[in-house]
Amino acid sequence: MSEWVEHQIDERVLVQDELYTLTQVARTRWGSKTYRMTSGDGVSRWLTPRKTDQLAPYVDRASIDQFVRAFYGRVQHDEVLAPIFATRITDWEPHLVRMVHFWSAILLAAPGFMGNPMQKHRELEGVHPEDFERWLRLFRATLADIFEPEVAETILQRARRIADRLSGAMFQSERACG
Ligand code: HEM
Incomplete structure (x- = not known):
């Protein structure tokens, strides 16, 4: 059975590439929850929560967790x-x-990720450049199961850019050596 996603005050949500912070919870006249959200430049709008089994039309903590x-x-x-x-x-x-x-930091500018991905991937053994294509194909297929197409595309673009930087760092020296 599907349920409504619950949000919290101060939670961040990415809607059409605009980052909002939830500032208020209210009830609609039909009794369902609705959230007021405010962007960095002070624009406010109302967010209707989505159901857990629907494709997510925006990025929030719950959909990132489900996706990962x-x-x-x-x-x-x-x-x-x-x-x-x-x-x-x-x-x-x-x-x-x-x-x-990590993905909450990338997509929602949320604090909490401490790490060194470059270093961690450089240390990996047995990875080939084409493995990144495979990783991205799986990533893309999973995005399609969880996010609406436009949202999925935004996330895929971010992942591609990071993948290019990581594989560049991992395979650069080999290429330089011919
Ligand atoms: C063939 C592709 C990839 C492989 C085989 C791979 C594998 C791994 C492995 C084994 C770890 C754990 C390392 C450790 O804890 O010692 C790791 C960590 C991580 N990976 Fe990947 N990865 C790949 C691509 C990517 C891509 C494209 C991204 C981002 C878009 C990514 C993001 C991360 C992050 C953020 C961590 C945590 C790093 C940290 O703790 O500092 N990975 N990866």
Whole structure:
């Protein structure tokens, strides 16, 4: 059975590439919850919460959590990526929490991620440039299951840019050596 996503005051939500902070909870005249949200330049609008089993029309903490879990669920069943992750990750829960923080920092400018992705990926062994394409294909397929198409595209673009930087850092020296 589907439920309504609950939000909290001060939570951030990305709507059509505009970042809002939830500032007030109210009830509509039909008794359902509605949230007032305010952008950085002071523009306010009302947010209708979505149902948990619907494609998300905006990015919030709940959809990032759902996405991260679904994505790494697929990674763990991927014949190429799973063995690479298995060299570094045995207990998945801390990694998932970390990745929720990471994507919340990227998409919602939310504090909480402390890490060094460049360094961590440079240390990985057995990764090939084409593995990044595979990673992105899985990422894209998972986005389509959870977000409305426009939102999925925005997130994919961010992921691509980061993937390019990471793979650049990982394979640059090899290319330079011919
Ligand atoms: C073939 C592609 C990739 C592979 C095999 C891979 C693998 C891994 C592994 C094994 C870790 C855990 C490292 C550790 O804790 O020691 C990790 C961490 C991480 N990955 Fe990836 N990754 C890939 C692509 C990406 C991409 C494209 C992004 C972002 C768009 C990304 C974001 C991260 C982040 C943020 C962390 C946490 C880093 C930290 O804790 O400092 N990864 N990755």
